[in-house]
Amino acid sequence: MTALDNVELQAVPARRVDVWTRPRFLGAFAAAVALGLLAPALLGPFGVLVAAEALIFGLFALSYDLLVGRAGLVSFGHAAFFGGGGYAAAVSLMYLGASMWLGLLLAVVLSVVLAVIVGVVSIRTTGIYFSILTLAFAEVLYRFVFHFEHLGGSDGLIGLKRPPLSLFGFQLSLESNVTYYYFVLALLVLVLAAVVLVVRSPFGHALVAMRENEGRLPFLGFNTKLLKITVFCMSAGIAGLAGGLYAIFKGFAAPEQLFFIISGEVIVMALIGGMGTLLGAVLGGVILTVFTEIVSGWTESYNIFVGILFIFVVIFKSDGLFGFLGERKRP
Known part of the structure; x- marks a missing residue:
């Protein structure tokens, strides 16, 4: 029996059922996908614009949930990877004439490189010290880009212009917000599926074991630092992809996309949706984006209402909105 097998049998409590095989969850997932496919037909032009942005932030929240919900590594500087991916995509498309795929690939690569740099230092610490180091790194990067x-x-x-998308030998224009929406939706579903496969793998079980009892893993033959840097890079890569999609969608990359407020927002998104549930984090990103857009149309003090929503969820539904599907269990 391998060390990975030991983790799966010993470190992960048997009471945790794979929610991706539960009918209620699968029904909710199918309904979410169906609603996503029908959304452009139900929404007006402005609604599609908001929906596309909401999906991008859902992808960003998914990246954060992978890091925190799986490995228990709380980052206060995740905007560094989101904004870094945006700048990588912008530079590659505007100055290098890169294709859409190459621009997004470079967004992922740069974010992973940044994660390696900050991770080598940060993973040597634990708890609040890890979180503060990620925040400090993000602030340094923000100041550098700003000046x-x-x-x-x-x-x-x-x-920044949206380049055409090369797909199976065809050139697909992404100038239409509806087309771009479906492109983002497809990437979100693919990334979510990939993340689910990861968390259900022995590697994913090892991450859960590390979160529950990090001191035990070395005795099972695991290098916890390697596990941390790996999941940190995976999370950063997804965040960079979201950042690249956002910059291309908006037509610009700005220092504000690296600011600590973005890091705070993604934490709130994951918590509102349901930390550790993956799909719940996506749901939280979508809901908070739409909620903010609606309330900001009424008042400039929309953050007050966002705070009220957050407090309500934390007090009355601490497992997030995803918990309405029943007892929350991590996949």
Whole structure:
């Protein structure tokens, strides 16, 4: 029996059922996908614009839930990877003439490189010290980009055009918000499926074991630092993909996409949806984005209402909105 087998049998309590085989969950997932496919037909032009942005932030929240909900590593600086991916996509498309796929690939690669740099230092610490180090790194990166004129300084990189998408030998224009929406939806579903496979694998069980009892894993033959840096890079890569999609969608990359407020928002998204549930985090990202857009149309003090929503969920539904599907169990 391998060490991975030991983790699956000993470190993960048997009471945790695989929710991806539960009828209620599968029904909710199918309904979410169906609603996503029908959304452009039900929404007007502005609604599609908001929906596309909501899906992007759902992807961003998914990246954060993988890191925190699986491995228990709380990052306060996840905006560094989101914004870094946005700048990588913008530079590659505007100055290098890269294709859509290459631009997004470079967004992922740069975010992973940044994760390696910050991870090598941060994973040597635990708890709040890890969180503060990630926040400090994000703030340094934000200040650097803000004052670096070759990246547009405080204005950022403006005038980013959406390149056509090469798919099976065909050129698909992404200028339409509806087309871009479906492109983001497809990527979100694919990434979610990939993440589910990861968390259901022996590697995913090892992450859960590390979260529950990190001190035990070395005795099972695991290198916890390697596990941390691996999941940190995976999470950063997904965040970078979301950042690249966001910059291309909006037509610009700005320092604000690296700001600590973005890091705080993704934490709230994951908590509102249901930390550790994956699909719940996506749901939280979508709901908070739509909720913010609606309330901001009524008042400039919309953050007050976001705070009230967050407090309500934490007090009355601490397992997140995903908990309405029943007892929350991690997949």
